[in-house]
Each structure stands twice: as structure tokens, then as C-alpha cells.
Amino acid sequence: MSGPSTYVPKSAAARWLETRLPILGLVHSSFIAFPNPRNLNYFWTFGGILAFMLVAQIATGVTLAMHYTPESTLAFSSVEHIMRDVNYGWLLRYVHANGASMFFIAVYIHIFRGIYYGSYKAPREVLWLLGIVIYLLMMATGFMGYVLPWGQMSGWGATVITSLFSAIPFVGNAVTQWLWGGFAVDNATLNRFFSLHYLLPFMIAGVVVLHIWALHVPGSNNPAGIEPKSSKDTLPFHPYFTVKDGFSLVCFLVFYAWFVFFIPNYLNHADNYIEFNPLVTPAHIVPEWYYLPFYAILRSIPDKLGGVIAMFSAIVLLAFLPWLDTSRIKSANYRPLYRIAFWFFVLDAILLGFIGSQPPEGGYVIAGQLLTAYYFIHLLVIVPLLGLFETPRPLPASIADAVLGHGHGSAAAMSARATSAPNTRG
Amino acid sequence: MRKLTLTRPALLSTCASALLGLALLQSQAFAQAPAAGQTPGKEAPAAESPAAPKAETNAEGHTPQGANGAPATQKAEEDTTPPPVAWSFTGLFGHFDTAQLQRGFKIYKEVCSNCHAMKYVAFRNLADPGGPEFSESQVKALAASYQIHDGPNDTGEMFDRPGRPSDYFPWAFPNAAAARAALGGLPPDMSVLAKARSWERGFPQFIFDAFTQSEEAEGPTYIHAILNGYTHPDDPNWNLYMPGHKIAMAKPLSDGQVEYTDGSPQTVAQYSQDVAAFLMWVAEPKLEERKATGFRVVIILAVFAGLLFFIKRRIWARVGGDVVVGAP
Numbered sequence: 001m002s003g004p005s006t007y008v009p010k011s012a013a014a015r016w017l018e019t020r021l022p023i024l025g026l027v028h029s030s031f032i033a034f035p036n037p038r039n040l041n042y043f044w045t046f047g048g049i050l051a052f053m054l055v056a057q058i059a060t061g062v063t064l065a066m067h068y069t070p071e072s073t074l075a076f077s078s079v080e081h082i083m084r085d086v087n088y089g090w091l092l093r094y095v096h097a098n099g100a101s102m103f104f105i106a107v108y109i110h111i112f113r114g115i116y117y118g119s120y121k122a123p124r125e126v127l128w129l130l131g132i133v134i135y136l137l138m139m140a141t142g143f144m145g146y147v148l149p150w151g152q153m154s155g156w157g158a159t160v161i162t163s164l165f166s167a168i169p170f171v172g173n174a175v176t177q178w179l180w181g182g183f184a185v186d187n188a189t190l191n192r193f194f195s196l197h198y199l200l201p202f203m204i205a206g207v208v209v210l211h212i213w214a215l216h217v218p219g220s221n222n223p224a225g226i227e228p229k230s231s232k233d234t235l236p237f238h239p240y241f242t243v244k245d246g247f248s249l250v251c252f253l254v255f256y257a258w259f260v261f262f263i264p265n266y267l268n269h270a271d272n273y274i275e276f277n278p279l280v281t282p283a284h285i286v287p288e289w290y291y292l293p294f295y296a297i298l299r300s301i302p303d304k305l306g307g308v309i310a311m312f313s314a315i316v317l318l319a320f321l322p323w324l325d326t327s328r329i330k331s332a333n334y335r336p337l338y339r340i341a342f343w344f345f346v347l348d349a350i351l352l353g354f355i356g357s358q359p360p361e362g363g364y365v366i367a368g369q370l371l372t373a374y375y376f377i378h379l380l381v382i383v384p385l386l387g388l389f390e391t392p393r394p395l396p397a398s399i400a401d402a403v404l405g406h407g408h409g410s411a412a413a414m415s416a417r418a419t420s421a422p423n424t425r426g
Numbered sequence: 427m428r429k430l431t432l433t434r435p436a437l438l439s440t441c442a443s444a445l446l447g448l449a450l451l452q453s454q455a456f457a458q459a460p461a462a463g464q465t466p467g468k469e470a471p472a473a474e475s476p477a478a479p480k481a482e483t484n485a486e487g488h489t490p491q492g493a494n495g496a497p498a499t500q501k502a503e504e505d506t507t508p509p510p511v512a513w514s515f516t517g518l519f520g521h522f523d524t525a526q527l528q529r530g531f532k533i534y535k536e537v538c539s540n541c542h543a544m545k546y547v548a549f550r551n552l553a554d555p556g557g558p559e560f561s562e563s564q565v566k567a568l569a570a571s572y573q574i575h576d577g578p579n580d581t582g583e584m585f586d587r588p589g590r591p592s593d594y595f596p597w598a599f600p601n602a603a604a605a606r607a608a609l610g611g612l613p614p615d616m617s618v619l620a621k622a623r624s625w626e627r628g629f630p631q632f633i634f635d636a637f638t639q640s641e642e643a644e645g646p647t648y649i650h651a652i653l654n655g656y657t658h659p660d661d662p663n664w665n666l667y668m669p670g671h672k673i674a675m676a677k678p679l680s681d682g683q684v685e686y687t688d689g690s691p692q693t694v695a696q697y698s699q700d701v702a703a704f705l706m707w708v709a710e711p712k713l714e715e716r717k718a719t720g721f722r723v724v725i726i727l728a729v730f731a732g733l734l735f736f737i738k739r740r741i742w743a744r745v746g747g748d749v750v751v752g753a754p
Contacts, residue, residue: 038745080546080617083712090712091719239741244748247734254727261720262518265621266641273622273709274614283669354629404746 006033030216035234036241037222039403043113044220045248046106052249053103054208058201060096061145064089068148070194072187075150076275094264100142101267102256104290107135115321116342118330119221125322127214130207132319137204139291139315144197146288150190153269155276156285158185158193164298167305184278224402225331226395233399284359292356293349299360300372310372317379324379326387334393338386345378508625508651508667511699515706516643518721521714522707525688527558530704533684533697538616541609541675543597546617547708550591556714557707565591572596611674620645620702620709645709646702653679653698 007025009015018024067086069078082089111131114120120128143161147154162179166172181188219228228234235241259266267289271282287295294311301307317324332339348371355368396402514523531552534544549569552560560568569589574596577584589596599605606612614622624644627635635641648667655666662676679697686692690700707713742748 077546084546084551090716094716235745240745243734243738243741247731247738250727250731250734254724254731257720257723257727261716261723262639263636263641264716266636270622270624270645273618 030212030237031242032236032238034216034219034237035228035231036220036237037224037228037233037399038235038240039222039224039399040220040241040244041223042244042248043109043117044222045245046110046113047215048245049106049249049252050103050110051208053099053106054201054205057096057099057103058205060092060099061198061201064092064096065198068194070148070191072150072190072276075148075190079149091260094260098256098259098264098267100145101259101288101290102252103138104142106252107138108290111135111318112346114221115345116332116339117221117223118225118325118327118332120322121325121328121330122322123218124214124221127211127218128322129319130211130214132315134204134207134211136315137200137207141197141200141204142288142290144193144200147190147193148197149272150276151272152274152276152280152282153272153286155185155278156282157287158189160285161287162189164308164311167308169305186278221330222399223331223333224396224399225329225334226399226402229398230400286357289353289357292354293352294356296352296356296368297372297375299356300365300368310376314375317376321379321383324383326384327390327392328387329392329395334395335386335390336393337390338383341378341382341386344374348374348378506667508647511643511647511650511702513643513646513703513706515703515713516639518639518717520717522556522703524557524559525690526700526703527707528560529686529688529690530700530702530707531558532686533679533701534616534704536684537678538701539595540598541605541613542616543599543613544595544616544708545597546594546615548592548594549589551711553591554711557711558704562591569593609674613675616705616708618709620649620705622709623648646706649702649705650698653701654694 007018007028009018009024014024064082067078067082067089069075079093082093084090086092114128114131143157147158162176162185165179166176168175177183179189180186181192219234222228269286286292294314297314298307298311301310327335327338329335332342352368352371352375355364355371358364360368513520514526515521549565549572552558552568553562553565569591572589572593572595573586574589574593575584576587579585597605599608602612622645624641625648627641627644651667652665652673655668656662656664656677657666658664663673664671665673679694679701681694682692684692684697686696690696710716738748
């Protein structure tokens, strides 16, 4: 997607097409000849895994929509119809429902990888911002998808989340009723959520195209956090990274299959197998696991509007990371203090997730407030200040040096193979 | 400064094989359960053995006259976690015990169905593979013994007719209001009941659950516990395992209430297991197919991953191997 293609059509048909629509050259330069830093580790394979998950979710989702009925008195039973009477309906539904969780597991690894290795820094700010847009779209899609089975958690989760908008001063109630299409979560809400749940994945796909485009202009960041300087620093995408991504994807699929076939309801809530009843509130209303850290932040602020602002700014602040981070060193491998702060941030997010799953009482409230405070302190204080005061370790001269162990700052942690066969390269 | 000599794929594959080994061990532990389940005579002791202190309570529960009942009940009141049951359907190779499902269906038909609906299950499902597996003729005869409200006919009249295998189980009440009026409450539909019940597992138990698959057995274990939880003989609506201990359903089962023809013990301990297993099948009728498919899928993917690993290593050998750990 960047620069003129080096693709040379081999057959007459390919030449015919290429002179009319240079799509083969585009594919060739983007996914075959594309130069990738040769030192990418397995955390860089999650982009490919996410692309696979998007396609898998759309494929299973479109099929499920052929058998699902978005009507409040029929939705729950149409899901049971899928589970019982549709050929492999149980498989489609479990693949799709657990697929959402797998999508989020992969995206969280992908995001934290970007944060650790400073992948949001120049010249990749737009790439990062597009990623945040995709993440927001994913959250909206996942939320609306969870409403569709029309169980107790579907309906009450939708009630809690849509009620957040009523915190907006003056127009809050009007906005909430506009979202509901009525005066409560009901058939009109279900109908529009289904419509939007079908639409948003295609919007995600569109932004993913932009995301990949923005990636292919500067190329991938890498664990050393220095840009490739010569052809020694890179390898063609195919076969080196297609096979590496493929291996990683299949390992991920084993993990995915364990959930689908052996613990399909593990990430679900038992209450969602009870049909939604607006007159009976469940004892604990818990959102899906991937929203729990933000749910904990929401509940940590005693004021409703304040909680909503805190929750949304927790997400929006991530978009400002390229400008909050004052360090010019990308990779945390060369930032001894930031590296520690990073892991505390990860721990903070995980603990917030746990707090979000617990009832808001006693020690959980105080713990949630402290963890929320730390979340914002990390992003607003620690990250900007560390860049100013931290002394980074010396960077390797080039990626090839980092890989082959000739640079001074990078002699350790080399691949066993590279040291055992030093003559094959360099 | 660390020196990592292990490459990450090697680490990954070690982890993967360790996990697979763990899973297989798990399945061996569970594999003994169906063996016990197939011989109904052995089931009752198995049911009571996993939690010794609670077995005492259970026994006390269905022999209501006990002078020393009070202290035992008090002791049990402290622990309201449902006691574990050795189900045949948990684990990697779990499958339903056909005889148990048939007994469980008998309890549903004679006891539960007087109040509870089961609207997503059709008569024909009773003949499905991986279920109670009644024969086609048995299902036909069973369906015909029900009267189904149907219509309107050509003259616009509603009418009753004998059931057909394609009909769904009818409810004893014409509508929810009628059930509420007659029973003082609305009994939950039983179609997905076994997946709709659980209890708080807490940390770190919920992490282990991801490996042991015990989440799957939570619903039926809870139902089994409820049926054995009527430990206050003076109060038929008191239940040890019900949150708040108040249950609208009075003690539904007592010893000898349902007649078994296969020689299984006619006790509440046995009834409660059989009907809970039946409800699990009702809620998850494709469980056996799911696990059998899953085992093949995981094996194929694991082999594929192994092949890809070696291909990847060979391809990367051309450029001196892959750096897996990255820069320090």
C-alpha cells in the first residue's frame, strides 16, 4: 500500500487485469513483498489473529442472523431454536459468542503490546488513533450483540448502559428515550440494536482497511523500537511472516476451541439463560468481562455524571497516549522505569476488572477508587514525567545488530539459533 | 541482563503439551463417573459419598422425624455451597447415561410437569441421539397420550387432538396468570433451567473452573442440592441451598414416590440426581456431539500447529533463525 509496486505479472491474464486495476500489485506489495522488521516477536502476530477473528465473527454472525428473530417476544426462543433445531446451530452460536471474547482477548494483547513497545509514537499516531476507533466500535458491537439473546443480563445490561446517557445534563432523559425508542428497554431497542449490531462490524472492517493502510506507510514498529535502516533489517512478509502468523493463529485457535467445545458458557452469565423480564431485577447486574475495568471506574465515582465522565475519559485518554508520552524512546526494553510502570498499569487494569465483577460494597469500593486513581495517575502523571526524567539504556545501532548480537547494548537475550550458527548471517 | 536460551515457540509448545496432559488427566478422573453411572445400583452411595457431612443432612432431610436433627441442621446451615455430584456428562469425554435420562424423564413427567413448563422440548427430541433415546414407537405412543390444544379448524373452532411427535410438551396451565393463581407463583420453564442456575464461585476457584470444566455441572449440581435441601421438616418452604432459604416450591420429592422399573433405588437422593441429569440434557441436548466434535477439532488443530511450527523453523533457518525474545 506504499510506494510503487515491484510486482511483475507472470501470466497474460494477470497482465490484462493489472493494466486495468492494479489490485494484484497492491496485494503483492502489501502482503507478499512487504518488508517487515526481522525482529518481530509473537506479540506482533495478534494483528493477523484479529483480522481472522473479524472475518470469523462476520461469517458466523451472518449465518446466525438467518435464523434469529429480533423481536422481543421471539428473540429468546429463536436462540433456543438455533441451539436445538438448526444444523450445527449450537456450534455457530458458541463460536460466535465465544468469538467475541476471543476478539477482545486478542485486542487487549494487541493494545498492551502497542503500549509496551511505544507503537503509538511518531510516525504511527494515526495508526494508533484508528486502532482506538476500532476498539470503540468493537465495544459498541459487543455490547449490542450481548443484548440480542434477550436474557436477563441482556436486558438489564442494556438498561444500565443506556441509562448512563441520562446523566447528561438537560438533555439526558431525552437522549436515553431516543436510544430506547420508547420509555424502557423493549422491542424497539432490541430491533435497533440488532440493526446496528449487523452494521458496525462492516464499519470495523472499513476502519481496519485504513488501519492496515496507515500501518503500511511507516511499516511495523518492532521490539527494538528503532526504524529499519537497510534491507538487512527487514524480511519479506511472505513467507517469513505468513508462516509465523499462521502458526500463532493455529495455536490461538486451539485455545479458542477449548472454550467453544468444552467450556462454552464459562464467560457467559447463567442469568442470561432466563428470558428478559423488565419486572424482575437480577441480584447482580454484571456486564461482559471485557467491560469490567471500565465498569469498575464508573462505579468508583459516587456521582453519576462524574462516573460516566470518568469511564469515557478512561478510554479516550488512551487516544492521547502519543502526546502524553514524552519519551522519544519507543520500546520499554530500553526504558527501565517505564517498563516497571507498564506492568503496574497492566496489574491495575486486571484488578479493576476483578473489582468490576464484584458487588460494589465494603472494601471493594475503596479498592476500586484507589485503582481508578492509579489508572489516571499512570496516564496523566507517570507517563509524561517518566519521559522527562528517565535515563534510557543505549539503543542498538540497527535492527540487524539487535538481532545478531553485534551491538553493545543488546548482546544478551539473543536467539539460541543465531548464537549457535553465527556464520549464517552477518 | 538475562540470557534466554529457550525460544518462545519451545516455551509455547511446552505449555501446550502440559495443558493437554492436564486435560487428559482431568478426563481420566471424570471417566470413572460414567462407569459408576451405568450401573444404577452403585449410584446412590456415590451420590452421598463426595460430601460426608452433607450426606448426613440429606438422609435427615428425607426421614423427617429425628430427635437429633436440630444440631445436624445447624451444622449444615453454615455451608450452603451445593455438594459436588459425580456427573457422567462432565469432562472431556462426558456423555449422558441413557438409563438415567429415562428415569429422569419419568420424574419430570410424573412430578415436575404438574407445575413446570418445558416449552422448547418436543416429544420427538426424546428419540434424538445423545438423549434418553426412546424408540420412535415409544415416542409416538407417549405423544398420543397427551391432548394438544389446536386450531382453529375449518369452522373456526379450537379443538383438542392427540399429540404427535412433532408437538412440544404442553404445559399444565393455559397461561402464566392461571399458574400464578393456582400455585401462588410462576414456576420457571425447565427448558434451559440447568444452564440458568449457578452460584458465586469466587477467586481463585473460577480460574480452576476454566480447566476443570466444572462450570458446566453447576446448574445440575445446584438443582440436585435444592431437591435435597429441605432440611427443616416443619417448614416445607425452607431450603438450605436457596438464596435466602425461602423457596416457593414445597418439597416436591419423597422416597418411593416414583416407581423405577430398572431396580434403581427409589430414594430422593437417586431421584434428584436422575432428574437433574435429565434437565441438563434438556438444556444442552447437543452436549455429546459438542464434546466429540471438540476433541477431534482440538487434535487436528494441535497437529496442524505442530506441522506449522516445523515448517516455520525450516523457513526461518534460511535467515539464521527467528529471534523470538527480541532485544533486551
